[in-house]
Amino acid sequence: MSEDKNRYGQTTGHVWDETLAELTNPPPKWWMLGLHASWILVVLYTLYYPSWPLVHSHFKGFAGWTAIGEFKKDMKEVQDVRAKYEDKLPGMSAAAILADNELKNYVVRSAKVLFGDNCAACHGSGGAGNPGFPALVDDDWLYGGTIDNIQQTITNGRKGMMPKMGGNQLTDEEIDKLANAIVGGTITKEPLFAAKGCIGCHGPDGKGMAALGSANLTDKIWRFKAQDQLASVKTTIKHGVNDPSDPNTRKAEMPSWKDRLTDTQIKKLAVYVHEFGGGK
Template identity: 90%
Template sequence: MSDNSNPHGQTTGHVWDDSLAELTNPPPKWWMLGLHASWILVVLYTLYYPSWPLIHSHFKGFAGWTSIGEFKEDMKEVESVRAKYEDKLPGMSAAAILADNELKNYVVRSAKVLFGDNCAACHGSGGAGNLGFPALVDDDWLYGGTIETIEQSVTMGRKGMMPKMGGAQLTDAEIDKLANAIVGGTITMEPLFASKGCIGCHGPDGKGMAALGSANLTDKIWRFKAKDQLASVKTTITHGVNDPSDPKTRNAEMPSWKGRLTDTQIKKLAVYVHALGGGK
């Protein structure tokens, strides 16, 4: 076995099991090129980017690249896109922002977080409403759904006032009659509605007055929604809303955001709420 030739090329001379030989053929050229190209790439890459660990630090790379630097560059780009819109907002009214489609879209997107941080705790995520707190997604408004009134609601806050009617004003039987008529949707046909002065605030048509924030009593969209709606309506009539003379009165206060949010943030939120679907 001194002849190392084999029909497939030179062998190493080792033979296993009388027949298995190992060839000494070099690998194909394309493979060798690939091998050299990849180690050259590794060396260049580790020189360019931060790589090798040193005793107290690490090799920083010749490119000066850092991940935090890349992040900051990206943020600068985002800021410059935002600035294009943000710079215009302080000089514009909420109504003008609403009328500019591109600006409106930007504001609605950027106010989403603002709404989540400041408003959703009471009004529900996306303004869907919560027990005791009005929904902002529908077109049923206590104070009005124009962009101006919404902006005013947010800036100044709102606190509806209805005096307690239980006790001296109304007998239990009268409260019963009024409450049933409201829940049944026939309040305008109930003589007590006019004779007991409810129309002074809720209007002769029972639809409420935006200037007072008095609820619409004919639409079955409840300001004070409850499983037992009849009982809830009776409670409101008996104890009133925000009546300081009755400890059982309903508390209903929208805080003022003046000074807590900037004028621009309030404008953004007004546009956002208007665009939730119910804006007029």
């Protein structure tokens, strides 16, 4: 043992391979200072913030800090910044908001979350549309793309109707001719377009009527987009859209949001959608 002391300093008596010894020297002072500073900091932290559990509650800390209190403070700071804009919105129309550039920019930024929570599931996060649902970024609007049209659509919803044309109305051969003319961009040159009364809803120029919500058949923007677009158009002509008499009819309905969103939220969404670039 004394020999170990001389060779290695204070040891536990455990020596291996003649030179490997387990020492009992004290740790460096800097390490000990760090250790004591750490436990002192822990004690101070638990005294300053909520920490120790008690029988029916917990020690609340001398600072009186809570996570919900900090959250409310942060929210108040955000609301104070927003207030100068939010206070104006209830008394303004969506068109008036668009005319105020500063207010419009605020609404577009603040409505992004609203759109994500309520609209993106169908129309896509950027308004590009998901399968079976219309895109909002093009310039094709069944009921018109003005700010007032968009606001009315969000408020009341839309459920257009195209009667099925298969069966007694059109033969399969006639449906093929009309579908090929629509996909080929020559619908107004197809005699069946006028002869079968299609112009009554889609207009003599084939561009549709906003008052009826009828589709523009000349712009190659498809409400029911598909890899086989010709087959998709045939299906629409044959079975119609929202025709209760045909179980195979296309389903297309925009729900009303007036019972789920406030008037101000609807105006915000109308401005946000309008500013995608497709609004008129």
